[in-house]
Structures are given as structure tokens and as C-alpha cells.
Amino acid sequence: MWSYALKRLLSAVVIMWAVATLVFLAMRIIPADPAEVVLGDQASQEALAAFRARTGLDRPLLAQYLDFFAGVVHGDLGRSLITNAPIAEQIWAVFPYTLSLAFASLAVGTLIGVPLGVWTAVRRGGWIDFLGRIFALTGFSFPAFYLGIVLLLIFSVWLGWTPIIHSIRGGGWHEHLGKLVLPALSLGLIQAAYITRLTRSAMLEALGQDWVRTAYAKGLPDRVVYYKHVLRNIMIPVVTAMGLYTGTILGGAVLTETVFNRPGLGKLLVGAIAQRDYTLIQSGLMVFAFIILLVNLLVDLSYALFDPRVKYE
Amino acid sequence: MSEAAAARDAAPSPDSAATAAAAPTAAIADAPPSMLGALVQALRADPGAAAGCLVILLFALAALLAPWIAPYDPTSQNIARAMQGPSAAYWLGTDEFGRDLLSRIIHGARPALLVGVFSVVVSVAIGVPIGMLAGYHMGWIDRVVGWGVDIMLALPSLLFALMIVALLGPSTGVLVVAIGISHVPIFVRLARGSTLVVRGLEYVSQARSFGASDFHILRRHVLPNIVGPLIIMATLSIAGAIREEASLSFLGLGVQAPQPSWGNLIRDGVAEVLEAPQLAILPGIALTLAVLAFNMVGDALRDMLDPRDLTAATSKKH
Numbered sequence: 001m002w003s004y005a006l007k008r009l010l011s012a013v014v015i016m017w018a019v020a021t022l023v024f025l026a027m028r029i030i031p032a033d034p035a036e037v038v039l040g041d042q043a044s045q046e047a048l049a050a051f052r053a054r055t056g057l058d059r060p061l062l063a064q065y066l067d068f069f070a071g072v073v074h075g076d077l078g079r080s081l082i083t084n085a086p087i088a089e090q091i092w093a094v095f096p097y098t099l100s101l102a103f104a105s106l107a108v109g110t111l112i113g114v115p116l117g118v119w120t121a122v123r124r125g126g127w128i129d130f131l132g133r134i135f136a137l138t139g140f141s142f143p144a145f146y147l148g149i150v151l152l153l154i155f156s157v158w159l160g161w162t163p164i165i166h167s168i169r170g171g172g173w174h175e176h177l178g179k180l181v182l183p184a185l186s187l188g189l190i191q192a193a194y195i196t197r198l199t200r201s202a203m204l205e206a207l208g209q210d211w212v213r214t215a216y217a218k219g220l221p222d223r224v225v226y227y228k229h230v231l232r233n234i235m236i237p238v239v240t241a242m243g244l245y246t247g248t249i250l251g252g253a254v255l256t257e258t259v260f261n262r263p264g265l266g267k268l269l270v271g272a273i274a275q276r277d278y279t280l281i282q283s284g285l286m287v288f289a290f291i292i293l294l295v296n297l298l299v300d301l302s303y304a305l306f307d308p309r310v311k312y313e
Numbered sequence: 314m315s316e317a318a319a320a321r322d323a324a325p326s327p328d329s330a331a332t333a334a335a336a337p338t339a340a341i342a343d344a345p346p347s348m349l350g351a352l353v354q355a356l357r358a359d360p361g362a363a364a365g366c367l368v369i370l371l372f373a374l375a376a377l378l379a380p381w382i383a384p385y386d387p388t389s390q391n392i393a394r395a396m397q398g399p400s401a402a403y404w405l406g407t408d409e410f411g412r413d414l415l416s417r418i419i420h421g422a423r424p425a426l427l428v429g430v431f432s433v434v435v436s437v438a439i440g441v442p443i444g445m446l447a448g449y450h451m452g453w454i455d456r457v458v459g460w461g462v463d464i465m466l467a468l469p470s471l472l473f474a475l476m477i478v479a480l481l482g483p484s485t486g487v488l489v490v491a492i493g494i495s496h497v498p499i500f501v502r503l504a505r506g507s508t509l510v511v512r513g514l515e516y517v518s519q520a521r522s523f524g525a526s527d528f529h530i531l532r533r534h535v536l537p538n539i540v541g542p543l544i545i546m547a548t549l550s551i552a553g554a555i556r557e558e559a560s561l562s563f564l565g566l567g568v569q570a571p572q573p574s575w576g577n578l579i580r581d582g583v584a585e586v587l588e589a590p591q592l593a594i595l596p597g598i599a600l601t602l603a604v605l606a607f608n609m610v611g612d613a614l615r616d617m618l619d620p621r622d623l624t625a626a627t628s629k630k631h
Contacts, residue, residue: 015460015463015464015467016467018460018464019464019467019468022464023476026476026480027480029480030480031480031481137605137608137609137612138601138605140608141552141556141601141604141605141608142601142604143556143559143560143597143600143601143604145560145563145579146559146579146597146600146601149579149583149586149593149594149597150594150597152586153586153590153593153594157586157587157590244466247466247468247469247470247472248469248470248471250469250472251469251470251471251472252471254471254472254475254564255471255560255563255564258563258564259583269472269475270475270564270566273475273478273479273564273566274565276479278479281476281479285468285472285476288468288469288472289467289468292467292468292469293467
């Protein structure tokens with residue numbers, strides 16, 4: 001187990017290094033000069049030179065690269081080109097909002113998707129399956145940002161059940177929770193559609209296996225077969241796919257945070273792109289990649305929880 | 314004709330019985346020779362897929378004929394007629410600049426389908442040859458390709474596309490490239506996996522023993538056998554690309570105003586959502602319908618070409 005975990009960790013570290021290098025280089029091959037982008041066309045040569053000296057952009061590429069990595073290793077992600085504020089602080093300030101949105105939407109997606117996937121599979125061909133498949137296909141096709149707008153319109157504008165303004169400044173935990181409901185639903189319902197499809201498909205495949213027939217032959221009731229035997233066996237593919245889906249959730253969070261004007265990593269990144277704050281874009285993308293790699297690592301290591309046969313040899 | 318060439322031509326066809334005998338490759342080997350035939354069968358069996366095809370056809374016609382069928386110029390402004398509700402003159406009403414919403418939605422089909430289709434062309438053109446080479450040769454090529462894919466998959470496709478747009482600036486051409494490149498890993502993985510299965514089949518070994526070149530084997534024997542799964546994935550990828558184009562345009566990083574795209578129409582509509590919700594809702598319906606249609610057709614093709622799910626399902630007593 002430990003040697004497998006170490007191997008996976010090393011592989012994740014190497015990929016993270018490669019992603020960071022890719023993002024670093026990508027930000028250095030931009031056709032525009034960041035100094036001119038930030039200071040404008042009218043800036044004097046002296047001002048441009050001073051800006052490049054302050055941000056280290058006048059240094060050789062290798063020196064910039066080594067500095068960048070030395071900083072990353074020490075948790076220093078550099079400073080914003082626009083505000084000169086430390087990037088790590090900006091990211092830490094909004095990180096809890098994205099994290100809470102990701103977890104809340106995952107909870108919505110799992111609590112709806114897994115039971116619905118099981119239900120539609122065991123009632124294959126019936127009207128529940130038909131409705132479940134329509135939900136899954138429609139939800140899968142609904143862009144998250146559009147669903148957010150529709151939910152906002154229905155629950156905030158027409159019904160008045162939730163606040164229209166979702167930007168969070170101060171307030172207690174109940175206010176934060178209230179402003180989490182619609183963003184989590186808009187992202188979570190789309191995940192639910194995905195998890196429903198996935199669970200249904202894995203469930204259908206598992207239901208055809210010999211061990212299910214054996215379970216029935218032992219006289220076990222449907223409920224025990226579905227939830228104790230089959231569901232446990234399909235959790236590995238389902239959890240793996242959910243891990244791979246983390247990227248899509250985070251991509252969706254970028255849009256959902258923008259729709260609801262909610263602070264978060266995604267909104268920070270979009271703002272950085274609009275302002276062409278290249279150092280912030282670079283660090284934002286790296287943090288996203290880090291989260292995705294970490295989740296996939298945890299998913300891989302969690303297999304033993306779902307299937308004791310997994311020995312990691 | 315040289316002996317080697319004759320031998321290559323004499324090699325069993327991909328659809329021969331030898332191919333069909335390979336059980337694990339049922340999805341690939343049993344694929345009907347004609348994709349059109351598969352599509353017609355799928356449409357007959359699945360009315361939802363037929364509806365999906367119809368919707369795609371309607372959107373394609375709208376995109377092609379937009380200048381002739383749209384009642385107004387989508388960019389012409391007239392403040393005097395701003396924010397009008399639906400009427401006989403303006404079926405879906407007008408926006409804050411007095412532009413006809415229906416005309417803008419019809420013209421919005423153009424970037425959606427253009428980016429949707431051409432970005433997938435980019436993904437296929439880059440991803441399939443790389444995946445086939447990795448799957449066919451294995452060894453260090455496969456390892457290097459695997460690392461590349463792992464690195465690209467560490468960033469979600471939307472964020473990868475965002476990065477490219479951040480570098481090159483927003484435009485329709487950049488969107489095609491950005492979304493196309495961000496979907497490359499999907500096609501690399503699929504082509505690699507399918508090639509891995511096919512390369513072990515008898516007719517490929519036979520072609521190799523007859524002296525056929527790797528290029529010939531990949532083009533004549535491997536590609537025709539992996540094209541089914543690729544078409545399914547391409548159809549589903551078009552749906553994803555349309556959604557991503559709209560997402561980037563919604564963020565202001567895609568198609569730029571005043572040119573209409575469903576994404577920027579929704580973004581503009583959100584600002585007026587209290588007064589005229591249709592400005593955000595209707596372009597969103599067009600967008601969702603288009604994505605749904607491609608997903609339905611992709612699903613139908615998958616059911617048609619990949620019988621594994623059906624086999625598992627039909628063996629269940631419930």
C-alpha cells in the first residue's frame with residue numbers, strides 16, 4: 001500500500017511540475033509585452049523598464065523559471081502584475097468559497113445521482129427509467145451557467161425564496177449557507193445527471209454478473225442485493241469517474257461563480273484574464289491543476305475502502 | 314504490382330470473419346461498414362435520436378441560411394425600438410439596443426456550429442494519429458504520449474481553452490484552436506485504446522507478415538476499425554465544444570460583440586433579466602437544444618455500435 005501510494009505521489013509531483021512548467025512557458029510566449037499590457041501604449045520607456053525590473057520580467061528566462069519554482073516550493077506564488085498584491089494571499093482568501101461550492105455540489109450530485117442511477121437501472125425499460133434517462137440526458141446537456149441563470153430567475157426573481165445578490169461580504173454561516181444553495185444546485189444538478197448515467201451504466205453491467213445471480217439464489221431480497229452487493233462493486237468505476245470529473249466541476253465553478261457573482265478561484269481567474277494579469281493567471285491555473293491531481297490521487301488511494309480485494313501490489 | 318503490394322491487397326479486410334471472431338473487440342469489429350447505415354438503423358430504433366438529427370439539421374440550415382432567413386440584420390441598432398416584447402414585427406422582441414432577438418439567435422447558430430465542428434476536426438486531426446501511433450508502437454512513444462495526456466488532463470478542458478484564449482486573445486479562430494487542442498487528450502486516449510485492441514488481431518499480424526508498412530496498416534486496417542468509436546466521440550465532443558464556445562463567450566472571452574453568439578446573448582440578457590427575461594432564456598434554450606441534439610445522436614450511435622451495455626442489460630431478469 002505504502003509503496004503504491006509513494007509511487008502515485010511521485011507521479012503526481014512530476015505531472016504537477018510539468019504542468020507548472022507548461023503554464024510558466026505559456027505565459028512567457030504571449031505575443032504581447034506584459035509591461036505594455038499593464039501600463040498601456042502611452043507608457044514611457046523608463047516606466048516600462050522600471051515595471052520589467054520590478055516584476056523580474058527583464059531577467060533571463062531560466063532565472064525567472066528558477067525563481068518561480070523556488071517561490072512555489074516555499075508557498076510563494078509571486079505578486080499580481082496589476083495590484084502587486086501577494087497572489088498566495090488572494091488565492092487563500094477565496095479558496096474556501098470554491099471548496100465549499102465544490103463539496104456542496106458534489107453532495108447534491110451524489111445524493112441525487114447514485115440513488116437515481118440505481119433506480120433507473122433496476123427498473124430498466126419502465127417509465128422511471130425513461131424519466132431518469134431524460135433527466136440525465138437533459139442535465140448533461142444543460143450548460144452550468146445557464147442553469148444557474150434559470151434557477152436564479154425562478155427562485156430569486158419570481159419566487160423570492162433566495163437572495164438575488166450572491167456576493168458574500170460578512171454575514172454569519174447561515175447567510176453563507178443561504179447563498180450557497182443556488183450555486184450548489186446549479187452545479188450539483190449537472191453532476192447528478194452525469195452520476196446518474198454513470199451509475200446506471202455500471203449497475204446494468206454488474207446486474208448481469210454471476211455473483212448477482214448467486215446472491216438471488218441465496219434468497220437475498222432486492223434491496224440487499226442492490227445496495228449491499230452491487231452498489232459496493234460499482235463504486236470503483238463510479239468514484240474513479242467522479243474523480244476524473246473534478247476538472248469539469250472546477251470548470252463549471254468558474255462559470256457558476258461568475259453567474260452568481262460569488263467570490264472564488266474561478267472568478268479570480270476570469271478577472272485575471274480580463275485584466276491580463278499573467279502572474280495571477282499562471283498561479284490560478286496551477287492551483288486548479290494541483291487540486292485536480294490531488295483529488296485523483298486520493299481517489300486512487302481510496303479504492304481499498306470500496307474493494308478490500310485491492311492490494312496495491 | 315509488386316508481390317508485397319499484392320499481398321497487402323490480399324490481406325483480409327477489416328470486416329472479415331477473423332475480425333468478428335475477436336470477442337473483446339465486438340464494439341469495433343461488429344461495426345457496420347457504413348456509418349450512414351448505422352445512423353439510419355439508430356434513427357429507426359430511437360425516435361429521440363431522430364429528433365436529435367432533425368434539430369441538428371434545423372440548426373445547420375439556420376446557420377447556413379442565416380443572412381436570408383433572419384428577419385433583420387442582427388447587429389443593426391435602433392434605440393427607438395429597444396426592449397420591446399414579442400410582437401408581430403419582432404417575434405421574440407428586441408434587446409437594449411433595439412436589435413431583433415430572433416435574428417441574433419439565428420445568427421448565433423453560426424459560431425456555435427462552426428466552433429463545434431471545426432474544433433473537433435482539430436482534435437481529431439491531432440489526437441487520432443498520435444493515439445494510433447502510441448497504441449500501435451507502444452514502447453517509449455506510448456510512454457511519452459501518456460505523460461503528455463496526463464499533463465493536459467491535469468487542467469480541465471475549459472480551463473485549458475481559457476489559458477489559450479488568455480494568451481492569444483478572443484476570436485472565433487482562437488476558439489476553434491483552443492477548444493480543439495483542449496479536447497485532444499480524449500481522442501488520443503480513445504484512438505490509443507482502440508488501436509491497442511486492433512493491433513493484436515489476426516488480420517493485422519497477417520498484413521505485417523506480408524510486409525505491409527506501418528503507415529499502410531494503420532491507414533488501411535486499423536483506422537477503418539476504430540472509426541466507429543471515434544465518430545461517437547466526435548459527435549459527443551461537438552456537443553461539448555458548443556457548450557464551451559458558449560461558456561467562453563458568456564465570460565467575454567469568445568465571440569466578441571456585436572457579433573452574436575448564444576453565449577454572449579445570454580451574458581447580455583442577464584443584465585436585463587428583471588425586465589426582459591426572454592433575452593437570456595431564449596438563447597439558452599437554443600444552446601441547450603443544440604447540445605442535447607448532439608448528445609442524443611451520440612448516445613444513439615453508441616447504443617448502435619457498442620452492444621456491451623445492451624448485452625449486460627438484457628441478461629438481467631428485471
